[in-house]
Structures are given as C-alpha cells and as structure tokens.
Amino acid sequence: MSKKKSNKQWLNSQNSDQFVKKARNSHYRSRAVFKLQEIDKKDKLLRSGQYVVDLGAAPGSWSQYAGEKIGVKGKLLAVDILTMETLPNVEFIQGDFTDLEIERKCIEKIGKDGADLVISDMAPNLTGIRATDQARSMDLAECAFEFCQTVLKPGGSLLIKLFEGAGTTEYRALLQEHFKQVVTRKPEASRDQSREFYVLARSYEL
Numbered sequence: 001m002s003k004k005k006s007n008k009q010w011l012n013s014q015n016s017d018q019f020v021k022k023a024r025n026s027h028y029r030s031r032a033v034f035k036l037q038e039i040d041k042k043d044k045l046l047r048s049g050q051y052v053v054d055l056g057a058a059p060g061s062w063s064q065y066a067g068e069k070i071g072v073k074g075k076l077l078a079v080d081i082l083t084m085e086t087l088p089n090v091e092f093i094q095g096d097f098t099d100l101e102i103e104r105k106c107i108e109k110i111g112k113d114g115a116d117l118v119i120s121d122m123a124p125n126l127t128g129i130r131a132t133d134q135a136r137s138m139d140l141a142e143c144a145f146e147f148c149q150t151v152l153k154p155g156g157s158l159l160i161k162l163f164e165g166a167g168t169t170e171y172r173a174l175l176q177e178h179f180k181q182v183v184t185r186k187p188e189a190s191r192d193q194s195r196e197f198y199v200l201a202r203s204y205e206l
C-alpha cells in the first residue's frame with residue numbers, strides 16, 4: 001500500500017473513531033485518556049491525595065485525568081522523552097526514565113515516602129520489525145518494574161501497557177511474585193486491532 005493511501009486510511013479511521021471525537025469535544029489532550037478512565041472506573045485506582053508517577057506522559061491526557069482525580073492534596077510526577085505542555089499540579093521531567101541521571105532526578109522528587117501508583121502508557125519507537133519492537137517494549141516494561149521497586153510504597157500499584165507477544169507471560173509472572181493481585185485489562189478505547197493491553201498489579205510487597 002502506498003504511504004499516501006495508508007495515511008488517508010489512518011485519517012479516515014481517526015475521523016470516525018468515537019473516542020477521537022469525544023477527546024476533541026473535551027479538554028483532554030488525547031483519546032488515550034478514555035483507556036485510563038475506563039480502568040479507573042472499574043478498578044478504583046485513583047484517589048484524592050495519592051502520589052502518582054506517569055511514565056511516558058506526553059502529550060498528557062493521563063496526567064490531566066490523574067491530576068484531577070488526586071486533587072490538590074495529591075502529587076503527580078510526569079516523565080517523557082518528549083516535551084509536554086505544563087499542567088496544574090503536575091511536575092514534569094523531560095528525559096528517558098531509563099537514563100540514570102533522569103531516574104535519579106525522579107527518585108529525588110518522589111522522596112523517601114514513595115509513590116502510591118505508577119502508570120505507564122509507554123511505547124518504544126517502532127521499527128516495524130515485530131520481534132525487535134516486542135523486545136524493546138518488554139525492555140521498557142522491565143525497566144518500569146525496576147523503577148517501581150525503587151519508588152513504590154508497600155501496598156502501591158502499577159498500571160502498565162504491554163503488547164501481546166513474546167515475554168508478556170513471563171512479565172505477568174514476575175509481577176505476580178511482587179504484587180498480591182495482577183489483572184489484565186483491554187479497555188474499549190483500545191482499538192481491537194491493536195496488540196496493546198494493560199496489566200494492573202496491586203498491593204506491592206517489598
């Protein structure tokens with residue numbers, strides 16, 4: 001298929017997508033917000049006063065939603081390689097969270113009390129080579145888990161996007177060793193044709 005044709009197909013699907021329309025009519029920066037919103041409604045993740053870390057936060061719809069839910073008593077640290085427009089009550093660090101210097105900055109900001117919840121909607125830059133992309137996505141997920149081991153409070157939670165493929169079963173098993181409850185979610189706003197799904201791990205045990 002020509003690049004022009006596939007761009008047109010993507011534009012058509014964007015225009016007919018109910019969640020794109022919904023996002024355009026809202027103050028949220030991206031349709032991704034409806035994935036977090038659906039999971040939050042079902043699993044009651046976000047509460048007033050929590051400390052939340054949003055890994056891979058740009059353009060910022062998850063941070064917008066989470067920031068609203070935790071309110072002024074809560075704190076939110078957002079991290080992304082890309083720049084992100086400021087949001088009220090959200091601290092932003094620009095950089096790759098796997099970079100030691102960026103990780104150190106995050107840990108310093110979070111402080112010794114730790115975070116209640118880490119949310120990650122990260123995806124690696126895609127090469128189009130499925131095995132490479134899957135390996136990169138699992139690498140990111142492993143780094144996110146290691147990050148949680150440093151910053152999560154006992155009893156804290158991790159919500160993370162994964163892509164169906166090699167390594168996901170082992171990853172879930174790893175989470176099961178460290179969290180009391182691990183469940184899988186495929187929100188309606190996540191396109192059927194997408195291999196993405198979310199894993200929610202709750203009650204972190206040191």
Ligand SMILES: C[S@@+](CC[C@H](N)C(=O)[O-])C[C@H]1O[C@@H](n2cnc3c(N)ncnc32)[C@H](O)[C@@H]1O
Binds near residue numbers: 029061063081123
């Ligand atoms: C799908 S977008 C996130 C959308 C976001 N949840 C929202 O609601 O607006 C994924 C983001 O992950 C970021 N990302 C990927 N790898 C990263 C890394 N190693 N460190 C920080 N951010 C990363 C990308 O730059 C991209 O902005």
